[in-house]
Amino acid sequence: DIQMTQSPSSLSASVGDRVTITCRASQSISGYLNWYQQKPGKAPSLLIYDVRSLESGVPSRFSGSGSGTDFTLTISSLQPEDFATYYCQQSYSTPSITFGQGTRLEIK
C-alpha cells in the first residue's frame, strides 16, 4: 500500500502569509495527487487535482507542484477563509486510494 505523509501536522500562520504544506508518498505516484480543503462540519472540498490543476472556482492563490514522491500545496497570501484542514490524496493506485493524515492550518 502507498502511504502518504503530510507535514506539518499543524501550522499557525497570519493573514497575508505564504504557506506551504508538503505531502510525501512512500513510492512514486507520478502526477496523481489531489489536494482537499475541509472546514469544520463540511465535506472535503477539492482544491487541486493531478498535482497542479486548479478546481473550478478555487482562488488562484492556491497552487500545487511536485512529482514522483514529493508534492507541495502553496497558498500565496493567506485569507481568513483559508483557515481549515488540508488533505492530500494519491490516485496513482486507483481503485485503491490513500490520504495524508491532514494539516490543520490555524490563525496565529
Added chain:
Amino acid sequence: QLQLQESGPGLVKPSETLSLTCTVSGGSISSSSYFWGWIRQPPGKGLEWIGTIYYRGRTYYNPSLKSRVTISVDTSKNQFSLKLSSVTAADTALYYCARLVQSGKPIWGQGTLVTVSS
C-alpha cells in the same frame, strides 16, 4: 453536472450491519472511465478509504476492513451500496461516497453521519 447523494440509517446498533446507498445523478454509473468508492471520517479524525467498485461489479477493499465490507452496484438504479458488518463504536463516522478516477477530478457526495450506539 454529476452529483452523488448518500442515504441510509443514521443510527446502527453495535454488532449489526451498517447499510448505505449512494445515488448518482447527472451521469451514468456505467461509465467505463470511473470507479465508485466509499470513504469515511470518524469525528475529529482523518479520511479513510473503505473500498471501491467498478460498474461491472469488481470490488477492491481496504485490507483493514475487508473482512467486514461488501460493496455492490445496481446499474439499473444508478446506485452503489456499502454494507459494513459487526459494527462497533469505532465505526461511528461520516461516510462519503465518491466517483474516483486516476487522472482527473474526483467527485464526492456531501456525506452522511452514522452513529453506532445501542
